[in-house]
Amino acid sequence: MxxxxxxxxxxxxxxxxxxxxxxxxxxxxxxxxxxxxxxxxxxxxxxxxxxxxxxxxxxxxxxxxxxxxxxxxxxxxxxxxxxxxxxxxxxxxxxxxxxxxxxxxxxxxxxxxxxxxxxxxAMYHSWLAVNQEDQKNYQADGEFSLDAIADTSFSFVSTSSTSGFKVPSSTIIEHFTEKDEYADLTEEDLMESGPLFSQVLFGNSHQGSAVNLLNDSAEVAAFCDTCVDNYVEVAEGEENTAGSTYRVKDDAAEPFNTVTGSEFVLMSVTPVLxxxxxxxxxxxxxxxxxxxxxxxxxxxxxxxxxxxxxxxxxxxxxxxxxxxxxxxxxxxxxxxxxxxxxx
Structure with a gap:
């Protein structure tokens, strides 16, 4: 990283x-x-x-x-x-x-x-990201809303990943269990399709999870800033800020070489040990x-x-x-x- x-x-x-x-x-x-x-x-x-x-x-x-x-x-x-x-x-x-x-x-x-x-x-950041052209689908009154990730295809990194699973899943569960429909939502529920996500993927690395988003295999993805820093750059906004847009560099190495120029937007940013x-x-x-x-x-x-x-x-x-x-x-x-x- x-x-x-x-x-x-x-x-x-x-x-x-x-x-x-x-x-x-x-x-x-x-x-x-x-x-x-x-x-x-x-x-x-x-x-x-x-x-x-x-x-x-x-x-x-x-x-x-x-x-x-x-x-x-x-x-x-x-x-x-x-x-x-x-x-x-x-x-x-x-x-x-x-x-x-x-x-x-x-x-x-x-x-x-x-x-x-x-x-x-001593911290880095866990991101939830969506493709740039789809960002309005995840907003309510001009602000990103976790409500919008229900029934989407979602990519995590690995169940052993801190910023690519443990932290984002904790955030998601805390948010959705306040709703009667998802009151019993557990971490295990987030590992497979239903009851929250239509499909769940695991990228096996932060780079893999990001590419799952950028090649449209997933609609929302969790990954961290430090693991993709070599491959992306800020296109609009401030680094590690919700609402900022990142772009894959033209000379990005594998696995990002297949999605160069693609852009994604941060809908959530959480500090991690x-x-x-x-x-x-x-x-x-x-x-x-x-x-x-x-x-x-x-x-x-x-x-x-x-x-x-x-x-x-x-x-x-x-x-x-x-x-x-x-x-x-x-x-x-x-x-x-x-x-x-x-x-």
Whole structure:
């Protein structure tokens, strides 16, 4: 993801110790390799140099080789880590919560900060979007209305996606359960056709969900700003503002190369906690965890333009630097707001 822009740096030390505690008795792996698994969103060829820069930092910190495991499915990435076939992963907040619930040896290491360089503004944005030419169909009295998404075809990312399912589904359920017709609406109801949507699709990545919208497979789609930032630009309005129009760049890489020039409008924008880089403390030793953590939070990594690409650069990378962005420590409890969405 790029431009990943909530946080509490004051908790950094506690965060780090909490994350390491589970790994203090770990034997670590013995094959001389650190295996890193990536979500589909970050598995594209356009982000290869950024993945490799992350890998190089891990290699420098541990003295071990890094092997990257690319995926086409959120569940595969999570299960690979949970089943201890990988040592590290870059997961969304929901993915981390799911992984930690299945294997408490999986602990957060760092998250990308906001522009302040702290956890205070470490957030990105969950979008609900519609095609530009259809936007009036989703408005009432000149304002976008969630009422209008009933009986539409809808695209989510994955049920393990924070901004591509968990956050938007929570918003949708909160809105519709106030109506007698949908009083019993559940998260499970949103995973399939009826009672709210005429059809439900899953893009398996944020890019895939966006393309489902732009190629008319879906009428409304959920996806996040950071995962599509490399492919789109603001055509009208302000960034991350409901009512703004985005346009797919003429030179957009796959999968957007089939929908270049297409435009969509944001009908809803919701802030979301930044995604963590996590480690399995059963397969990494405390020494390895500490070494990678210290490398990631160093100025060396913060200033690595293959990891934190300058905001005005044309290059693609996982993260963007507009000011003081860097990796900062994080504790497990920081993700409790995401856990609470399932309660």
């Amino acid at each position: 790029r431009k990943i822009t909530l946080s509490l740096l004051a908790a950094a030390c506690t965060a780090f110790l909490a994350a390491c505690s589970a790994g203090s008795t770990a034997d670590g792996n013995s094959d001389g390799v650190i295996d890193v698994v990536w979500y589909p969103n970050e598995s594209g060829e356009d982000l290869k140099s950024s993945r490799e820069a992350i890998g190089n930092a891990i290699e420098e910190a541990t003295g071990k080789d890094v092997e990257h495991h690319l995926t086409t499915d959120y569940a595969i990435a999570i299960e690979t880590l949970v089943n201890e076939n990988a040592d590290m992963a870059y997961l969304g907040a929901q993915g981390y919560v799911e992984a930690n619930a299945q294997n408490d040896a999986i602990q957060p290491m760092v998250v990308p900060s906001g522009s302040s360089g702290t956890l205070d503004d 930044n995604a963590p880089i996590v480690a399995n403390t059963n397969t990494m030793t405390e020494e390895e965890f500490n070494a990678v953590h210290d490398m990631f939070t160093s100025d060396e990594v913060a200033n690595n333009e293959n990891i934190f690409v300058p905001e005005d650069s044309e290059e693609s990378a996982l993260f963007t630097k507009s000011d003081q962005e860097r990796f900062v420590s994080v504790e497990d409890s920081w993700f409790d707001p995401i856990r609470e969405l399932s309660e």
